[in-house]
Amino acid sequence: MDRIRIVGGNELRGAIPISGAKNAALPLMIASLMTDDTLTLENVPHLADVEQLIRILGNHGVDYSVNGRRERQDAGYSRTIHFTARNIVDTVAPYELVSKMRASFWVIGPLLARMGEAKVSLPGGCAIGTRPVDLFIDGLRALGAEIEIESGYVVAKAPRGLVGNRFVFPKVSVGATHVLMMAASLAKGETILENAAREPEVVNLADCLNAMGARISGAGTSTITIEGVTALSGARHRIIPDRIETGTYAMAVAMTGGDVLLEGARMDLLDKALAIVAQTGAQVTQTNEGIRIARNGAGISPVDVTTEPFPGFPTDLQAQFMGLMTMSNGRSKITETIFENRFMHVQELARLGAKISLAGQSAIVDGVPRLKGAQVMATDLRASVSLVIAALAADGETTVNRVYHLDRGFERLEEKLSRCGATIERISG
Ligand SMILES: CC(=O)N[C@H]1[C@@H](OP(=O)(O)OP(=O)(O)OC[C@H]2O[C@@H](n3ccc(=O)[nH]c3=O)[C@H](O)[C@@H]2O)O[C@H](CO)[C@@H](O)[C@@H]1O
Numbered sequence: 366m367d368r369i370r371i372v373g374g375n376e377l378r379g380a381i382p383i384s385g386a387k388n389a390a391l392p393l394m395i396a397s398l399m400t401d402d403t404l405t406l407e408n409v410p411h412l413a414d415v416e417q418l419i420r421i422l423g424n425h426g427v428d429y430s431v432n433g434r435r436e437r438q439d440a441g442y443s444r445t446i447h448f449t450a451r452n453i454v455d456t457v458a459p460y461e462l463v464s465k466m467r468a469s470f471w472v473i474g475p476l477l478a479r480m481g482e483a484k485v486s487l488p489g490g491c492a493i494g495t496r497p498v499d500l501f502i503d504g505l506r507a508l509g510a511e512i513e514i515e516s517g518y519v520v521a522k523a524p525r526g527l528v529g530n531r532f533v534f535p536k537v538s539v540g541a542t543h544v545l546m547m548a549a550s551l552a553k554g555e556t557i558l559e560n561a562a563r564e565p566e567v568v569n570l571a572d573c574l575n576a577m578g579a580r581i582s583g584a585g586t587s588t589i590t591i592e593g594v595t596a597l598s599g600a601r602h603r604i605i606p607d608r609i610e611t612g613t614y615a616m617a618v619a620m621t622g623g624d625v626l627l628e629g630a631r632m633d634l635l636d637k638a639l640a641i642v643a644q645t646g647a648q649v650t651q652t653n654e655g656i657r658i659a660r661n662g663a664g665i666s667p668v669d670v671t672t673e674p675f676p677g678f679p680t681d682l683q684a685q686f687m688g689l690m691t692m693s694n695g696r697s698k699i700t701e702t703i704f705e706n707r708f709m710h711v712q713e714l715a716r717l718g719a720k721i722s723l724a725g726q727s728a729i730v731d732g733v734p735r736l737k738g739a740q741v742m743a744t745d746l747r748a749s750v751s752l753v754i755a756a757l758a759a760d761g762e763t764t765v766n767r768v769y770h771l772d773r774g775f776e777r778l779e780e781k782l783s784r785c786g787a788t789i790e791r792i793s794g
């Protein structure tokens with residue numbers, strides 16, 4: 366099992382190319398199930414989750430080809446991939462595949478809409494919370510699907526097709542918004558989704574579906590209107606830059622000090638998080654090439670943060686921000702409102718000398734002047750990168766074990782950081 370070794374203490378200086386967003390790529394790849402034509406996606410990041418989803422889609426009959434050329438010679442590494450689901454060969458998404466990645470459950474929307482049936486395993490238990498699928502089931506039922514849960518599978522049928530309806534999400538859900546938007550695109554008549562997720566990845570998916578011939582308006586607001594069409598065509602579509610990767614490196618620079626250009630990053634995708642990073646004492650500037658983050662000399666100011674759906678502070682940056690706060694000049698309070706069990710990084714950060722106590726949904730972080738390297742364990746994707754952030758500023762050597770979590774969502778992390786002066790390497794095996 367690979368590990369990452371970091372010797373802390375170096376400032377970060379240089380440029381980091383921001384990859385295509387994992388959380389946009391996954392639903393966009395799934396959208397390829399909705400047409401027998403080719404969907405070409407540009408800027409697909411090279412990540413374990415993408416590879417896993419390629420396998421899952423292959424099981425349903427999606428063929429793919431990669432343009433061998435890298436888009437930028439020395440940076441980025443994200444690729445253009447063509448996906449073609451000429452025929453759907455299987456409407457069952459088995460436990461062995463779906464249990465590895467939650468987003469694979471989302472195939473239920475396109476399969477049901479195109480084929481009138483889908484049998485999809487309940488997604489695997491995830492460390493950050495229980496993550497039920499009730500909103501998907503209620504939403505698809507509102508579009509006329511008959512749904513039963515049988516032996517751990519969601520079995521959905523709509524033999525005469527889905528029918529548009531109004532559905533009010535009782536709770537904001539990114540995944541359920543993606544799925545209902547896709548399903549409603551091939552339903553008869555109009556669907557109105559209220560209290561929909563407003564995340565940029567929802568907008569990116571809606572733009573792609575519209576390029577494929579769907580009629581979606583309002584994505585990016587809490588009311589999305591979808592006029593169903595009978596078929597979708599192929600399209601060419603570009604994946605947005607990864608706002609979580611952007612925020613992660615912004616926090617890394619705020620932690621170590623230095624000056625880094627996050628190439629291709631877009632401020633509008635994470636205004637709130639970058640405003641918070643600025644409050645900690647870093648300078649944040651949008652340039653033509655991306656976002657520049659600098660912190661020279663000044664210490665790290667403590668800032669309280671509460672996670673919220675977009676446009677609020679993202680839960681996917683909570684662990685990284687806690688990493689930054691471990692060395693602030695005072696006390697900060699970090700409140701997690703999206704997932705009930707997303708504090709597993711706390712005990713690992715403590716191994717590096719962080720002082721954090723938990724009180725219900727909140728963590729109280731008392732900044733310390735120094736952290737000290739140690740052996741730590743990655744527990745989930747964002748938790749693992751919070752350990753990297755802390756290790757970059759810690760005295761001495763840290764080894765992060767279970768790096769496969771990081772590989773789900775960060776493209777060539779050690780390469781990007783070492784080019785900016787970090788002492789970081791992957792130890793294979
Ligand atoms: C691949 C991807 O894009 N993953 C992101 C997506 O996950 P995901 O789409 O799974 O997250 P949701 O927005 O659905 O989850 C938000 C909350 O709603 C709850 N819920 C969700 C569905 C449901 O049927 N019932 C229910 O109760 C969840 O347990 C959670 O407490 O959005 C999350 C919230 O921004 C991010 O942290 C994830 O990185």
Ligand SMILES: C=C(OP(=O)(O)O)C(=O)O
Nearest residue numbers: 467468491681746747774
């Ligand atoms: C929680 C995440 O992903 P997933 O929804 O795939 O578990 C994440 O990207 O931080």
